[in-house]
Amino acid sequence: MTMPWPVHPMMAATGELPDDTGRWALELKWDGVRVISYVSADGVRASGRRVTELAGRYPELSALADLLPHHDVVLDGEVVAFEDGRPSFERLQRRMHVGRPDPRLIREVPVRYVVFDLLFLDGRLLYDVPYTERRALLAELDLGGTGPVEVPPFLDGGDTAQVAELMEFTKEQRLEGLLAKRLDSVYRPGRRVDFWRKVKNFLTREVIICGWKPGKGRREGGVGSLLLGEYDAKGRLCFVGHVGTGFSDRALDELYETLWPLRRAVGPFDEPVPREFARDAQWVEPVLVGEVAYSVRTRDGRLRFPSWRGLRDDKDPLEVIREP
Numbered sequence: 001m002t003m004p005w006p007v008h009p010m011m012a013a014t015g016e017l018p019d020d021t022g023r024w025a026l027e028l029k030w031d032g033v034r035v036i037s038y039v040s041a042d043g044v045r046a047s048g049r050r051v052t053e054l055a056g057r058y059p060e061l062s063a064l065a066d067l068l069p070h071h072d073v074v075l076d077g078e079v080v081a082f083e084d085g086r087p088s089f090e091r092l093q094r095r096m097h098v099g100r101p102d103p104r105l106i107r108e109v110p111v112r113y114v115v116f117d118l119l120f121l122d123g124r125l126l127y128d129v130p131y132t133e134r135r136a137l138l139a140e141l142d143l144g145g146t147g148p149v150e151v152p153p154f155l156d157g158g159d160t161a162q163v164a165e166l167m168e169f170t171k172e173q174r175l176e177g178l179l180a181k182r183l184d185s186v187y188r189p190g191r192r193v194d195f196w197r198k199v200k201n202f203l204t205r206e207v208i209i210c211g212w213k214p215g216k217g218r219r220e221g222g223v224g225s226l227l228l229g230e231y232d233a234k235g236r237l238c239f240v241g242h243v244g245t246g247f248s249d250r251a252l253d254e255l256y257e258t259l260w261p262l263r264r265a266v267g268p269f270d271e272p273v274p275r276e277f278a279r280d281a282q283w284v285e286p287v288l289v290g291e292v293a294y295s296v297r298t299r300d301g302r303l304r305f306p307s308w309r310g311l312r313d314d315k316d317p318l319e320v321i322r323e324p
Contacts, residue, residue, distance in 0.1 A: 001123050003072055006047045007036045008190035010076075014323065015197040017167070018180055021157030025131060025183055026166060028152065029176045029198060030114050031087040032080035033096060033314055037113070039064045040072045048314040054079075056100050060111055060148035067143055074120035075138075076187075081111050086173060089291075093251070093310040113149045119187060127187045134187070156183075170201055177201045204293050205303060206230075207240060208317045210268050211283040212259060215252075222256045223247075227277060228303070229269060229286060231321045236270035238322070240301055242277055243292050246308035258311075259284050289315040 018024050035054055038045040044064050046054040055061055058079050081092035094109045095101060118138040119126055126134050135154065143151045157163050157180070170177055177200040185195040207228040215224035225244030229237050247255075262284040267273055273281075292306040301322065 001120075001125055003038060003040060003074060003120055004125065005038060005045070006051045007074060007076075007119060008051070009034050009036060009049055010188050010190070010196065011192040012179055012181075012196035012198045013192055013194045014200065015180075015194065017163070017178070017199045018157075018197065021160060021163050021180075023183055024157040024180045025135075026155040026157050026163060027116055027179045027181065028170065029179050029200070030078040030080050031089045031176045032078040032092055032111075032114070035061070035077060035079050035113065036119075037061055037064060037075045037077070037115075038073075039068045039075070049319075050314055050316055052314070057098065058095070058111055058113070059101070059106065061113055063148050064113075064143075067147075067149060068141065071141065072120070072122050073118065073141070075115050076117035076119055077113050077115035079111050080114050081109055086175065089309055090248075097311065097313060111148065115143060115149060115151045116154075117187065127189070129186070130183065131181055131185045132183050154181075167199075175201065176204070202293055203295070204291055204309065205306075206289055206291055206312060206315055206320045207243075207303075207306075208237070208286045208320050209259070209284065209288040209290055210237070210239070210286050211281045212255075213242065213244075213277070213281055219252065223252050223259070226255070226290070226308070227273070227281060227283075228290075228292070228306070229320075231318070233322070237268055237286060238271055238301065239269050239273045239277070241303045241306060243303075243306040243308050245306075246292070251308070251310070255311075258288070262287065286317055289313070289317055289320055 036047050044055055044061050046061050048054055080087045083091050118134050143149050155166055180197040182195040209226050210229040211227040212223045213225045215222045225242045227242050228240050230240050232238050264283050264285055267283045268286045289312045291309040291312050294303040294306040296304050
C-alpha cells in the first residue's frame, strides 16, 4: 500500500479521568506542536493540523532517516521544547514561526520529537489496528535514545495507585496533564474522538485574535491587551474576553508587527462588544489563532483571568468553536 499523505491528526476530547482506567492507557500530555512525520527512502517529510510542510522548520526530524534506514513509516507525535526538564510552550514559540531556523537558533532552542503512535509501517496501514498493537510495533522500531527523537512509555491504567501517583506527579511538576487512550482504540484521521481524552491540570483554550487595546505606560505605543473571539455552534464569531497578562516584551513586539498589517475599520464580531472593550480598540482580520490558560468560564461565555501562552499557526480559526 502507498504511504498516505497528508494524514490529519486524530484529536482527543477534553474530559475527566475515566472510572474504568483498566481499559485505558495513560500518557503525559506534551505541551508542544502536533506533527505527523513520513519517513522513506526519499527522506523525511512532516505535516501538522494545517498540513504545512514542517520538516524545514524542525530539521531535528531528519534524524528519523538514520533511525529508520530500512523502513517506510508514518509516525504521530509532538515537537516539544524543554526548559528545566519540563515542556515549555513559551520557549517553543521561538521556533514555531521560523520556517528555516539558522544553526544558532537551533542550538539556543533545541526541540525533541516525542513519538506516541505508529500509523503506517512498510506498506501496512495501521488505522484499524488497536492502540496496544500499534504501540508494540512502535516499540520494535527502537527509536529511543539520546538524540532528538524519543518514544515515552505509557501506563496501563489497571493499577489505580500508579494512576493516582502519575496524576499527582503531573501537578507537582506543573505539567499540563494526561492523555487517556482506550487500549482498543483505532485511529481516525482528522476526527475528535472521546476514546482519547485530555485530562488537564489547568484549563487552556484556543482563541481567535480579533483586535487589540493600545498599551499604556511601559506598553504605550504597542499592544496592551488582545481582544479574543471564538465561533459558536451557529457559526457566529463571539467575543470571549481579553488577555493582557502572560506576555514577554519580545512577544508583544512581535505581535504588534504581525497584527499591524491585518487592521480593519470595524470589529469582526457578529455580536456587540461591551463598550469598555470596544473603546479605542484596533480591530484586525480574524485570521490568527492563539492559546490562553484561564480559570473558569462565566455564564455569558467569557474567559476569567486568561493568561497568554502563544500563537498557534498550526490551528485554523474556523476550528476554534465553543465546546459544549
